[in-house]
Amino acid sequence: MTTAPVKSNVPDRAGLKAWLSSDAPTSRGHARAVQFYMGWMKLYENKLAFLGFLIILSLVLMAIFAPLLATTEPNAQDLAKRLTAPGVDGHLLGTDELGRDIWSRLVYGSRITLLIVGIVAFTAPVFGLLIGTVAGYLGGWVDQALMRLVDIFLAFPKLILALAFVAALGAGIESAIIAISLTAWPPYARIARAETLTIRNADYISAVRLQGAGVMHIIIGHVWPLCLSSIIVRVTLDMAGIILTAAGLGFLGLGAQPPEPEWGAMISAGRKFILDHWWVAAMPGMAIFIVSLGFNLLGDGLRDILDPKKSQS
Amino acid sequence: MSIAENTATVARRGFTSPLYKILKGLIAGLFSIAITMVGLLFVTFIIARVMPVDPVLAVVGERASQEIYEAAYKAMGLDQPLYVQFMLFLKQVAMGDFGMSTLTARPVVEDIARVFPATLELATLATIAGVGIGVPMGVLAAVNEGRWPDQLIRLVGLFGYSMPIFWFGLMGLLIFYGILGWVSGPGRIDIYYEDIVPVVSGMILIDSLIAGEIEIFWNAVSHIILPASILGYYSIAYISRMTRSFMLEQFSQEYITTARVKGVSETAVIWRHALPNVMIPLITVIALSYANLLEGSVLTEIIFSWPGLGNYITNALLSADMNAVLGGTVVVGAIFVGLNLFSDFMYKVVDPRAR
């Protein structure tokens, strides 16, 4: 353990911490690693944000290991055992109106939730980023036209716009995802445009331009990276809203189709029994709540970590 | 921010007369509003037309024969080409006529005049709660940054963000109406009070006071308090969070440090120096949260049998009652554009960079 690597700049275990917290990075990769490590430490120190991180991590693990965690098939019915209370007959969280095990359904439902969140979190910001940076960078009539488009979509009530899209595309999980993405992008476009306006006349952008770089190259290669941190924060904070919108669509019967164990649809089915068999609606309600809280805690923490204005104070 | 942009363009071209500038900005502003509104209508119109919900079936019902179906199809003007339908609709709207709703068998304008006050009443109360409680909470959190009041307020706020509103609503109804009996149940007033108070503003809280029916007023209060509190909670969560962050920004400014060094009391620093400076962005935030509430919270309205705008548009949408959907969208769009304009204006006034 005494011989230090001679050529490689990858350190040994003991030096790892020092290497990661170095304030004089030796390479671009090293700098990224340091930046990431510092962020991670800040996250770790922010107890609430870290809790949020753990919640999201559990959700991901739950989705991956669903077959191991579930005690029954998520759609296996047993009418004789319908509405069994939690803890009875080995049903950890009870059974629903068709005698299906709620715990198993929740576990499998996490895959749907993750699928929705994953796709929306990728498509909406990218689309918003594209529109926003192009508008901000080019300015003029392109900006005018694109921003009018953003205004039009912003002026719609979100759930109603999603409803309209779902109704147009036909009910189903795929339509729900597309609809939510379509309603979620305008705020990102606005943020990206605002950020772009502040940097488009910066010296280094002009330098790149003088070197003869193309418009798209500048936007994607040099403007996007600078917008990322504010977008990421916003995405994390929006995740909760996306889950709730998906649940709202499920609640109105326009999200995932039965018997898929989508959490919002589960609440919707369970509300009929809310007075006497509270667990049918409350368990998925709790699940939605915990996951949204996780995303919110994480997003809130990330804002503190990534927002440079904040870290100065 | 678009208006600001336009004005900036004008300024760059070097016209110097301030009156000309204002006028030009105003025209550009109005023009962009008009474009947004027409675009809004167009998008709604297209969505509505490609939707596989049959508007004719909504009128004639399941049993209709082909002959009756076709007659209704014609009567609704659906046999015309799309652009003709759209132009006809625009012409109508320009004259303030949104046509008849097929679901309620009355003019859309009349419908909106009935459902919008219900939403307005709810949204206003929720916003009052949001401002009255959210702003002090945000200030408290900022002052105690990082300490337990800050964490507690953050947690309370994030709880609000994370709760599925329909579940929250049903639970609230069960506990405060069902078990504790502190508030009244679904609907705007007890049923037997219906139709007693003459409609003036459409808002029962106001109409009952105008009519001097104190008993009905309190009854209406007991009905609205729960849904308003639940919507208010969301509003509080949002407003307190934003207030905190605005206040923190101010605290890091030099003039605050100067004031503190000069020995100005902490209370005065907070309320007399920092708060007035965050007022403008705060008003924008509040306006936007108010706009969101005015669009109507569909799920809350369903659970509390609240006959508001959100419920109306949703129902109309699901039954392809196009006139109603388009009418509702215009109202929502107008509110949004109006408040957006207001916030742009506020920014322009306060932030020299945006000028």
Add this chain to the structure above:
Amino acid sequence: MQFKRSLLSLALAASVAMPISGAIISEAGAATPPNMLIIAGRIDDLISLDPQEMFEFSGSDMANNIYDKLVDLDPSDLSKGYQPGLAESWEISEDGRTFTFKMREGIKFHSGNPVTAKDAEFSLRRAVAMKKTPSFIVTQFGFTAENMEDTIKAVDANTFQITTDKKYAPSFVLNCFTAAIASIVDSELVKSNEVDGDWGNGWLKTNSAGSGAFKLQNWKPNESYSLTAVPGYWRGEVAMKRVIVRHVMESASQRLMLEKGDVDVARHLSPEDITAISTNEDLKVEDTLRGRLMYISFNQKDKALSHPKVAEALKYLVDYKGMTGSFLKGQYTIQQAFLPQTYMGELKDTPFSLNVEKAKELLDQAGYADGFDVEFIVRNATERVEIAQSLQNTFAQAGIRASITQGTGKQILGRYRARDFQIYVGAWGPDYPDPHTNADTFANNPDNSDEGKHVGKLAWRNAYPATELTKLTDLAVQESDREKRARMYVQAQKTFQKEAPFAVMFQKIEQNSMRANVTGFNPGGAVTAVYYWPVKK
């Protein structure tokens, strides 16, 4: 900060109180006024109050109390069939085609205008000429806008006469005249509100012009409607001076309101809520068999589904008992024939039950031993979606892989009417108290081609030719011997059970929950709509 405290207590209460919630709903004792009937129900289907246009449950409920008809059912005994209403007597000509009604004298509309044969003439011509959805109920007797001057006419102020195109069973004709579309409207009042020859339709959509026990006070769509009793109703004084129906979507909310005494009657409680309130001594639940049938049907344009053995197999793959014993408990009873129980010609046989082995055998014979893929279309109403899921489960046991597509009523219905589906999970309610209403839709299909466009008929929608049954049901409507006619319907249903691509599963039992002091609330049985005027409390 009181608000914050209440939020905290909410969170606490939610976690503590939920498990025992059902038992501790407090009684407020705030009773409704003694001469007012207050009802929580779902009235979002209401789109028109014009009796010659409306065809929805809530609309019929309202028309039944605002309007009178020439012949009416008696709420104290619906099984007696049609009774004299605004017509005190009638005669039928030798050839069975002309019905002459003698009007009851001295009855007035709410406006004060007297009820005369002219009003009857106007109302029925109106039904024919406006050509709205329910118009087939009267036009099936051959009335058209062209011939109605002669076939529907007031002979004098007190004599009203109709002439049908051919001879029909008198019971058939008169049964149809108890339907909402045959309501008699105030011709003078309606005419005075006519716009561009619309027969006053635009006005009557949101107003009332009847002679019944109540007049419309106010209708707020998706919110409530209220009726006011009209003094001096000719059938006797009405105890409830006002009736208000409020739209409450959620069963849980309806139940809370009933338990609190904020409403007298709750019309749409779920089976679980019914069970929960059954121990409450202040409340009672009254069961009424309604006419609505729950069925699934198989599109005969689909290759697999058109195989007779497949259709038969599917009828053995429905867990009839399992469903009525669980999530449909108390609200549906098993019924496997196309006529609802209590109708003339009812058939109570239930030859089918869940039998996976038998179904597999049948599928094997049909060449589908490995099953097939199929799509259910269903409206997004809770109980239908639950039924669809149960079917999905039992179908899978025989290897049939079913997917479910749910949508709004209009979406699903659009596909059903366009014959663009495989299996439909849905409901059908009779339109008038005569067996022909269901026979005509389930078992009569004069032209099965796509061009036939009999979109109103379920047989056509499912591409079921019903060759034999079309003949039989056409004969049955002309049979004047009541007994013989009833036997014909029994026979038709037996054939239908065997060969039709329909599995009729359940008949609706309406469970109305009300405060114990409410009496005389009659939701209208299987044949008609609710009656408010006999209610007392």
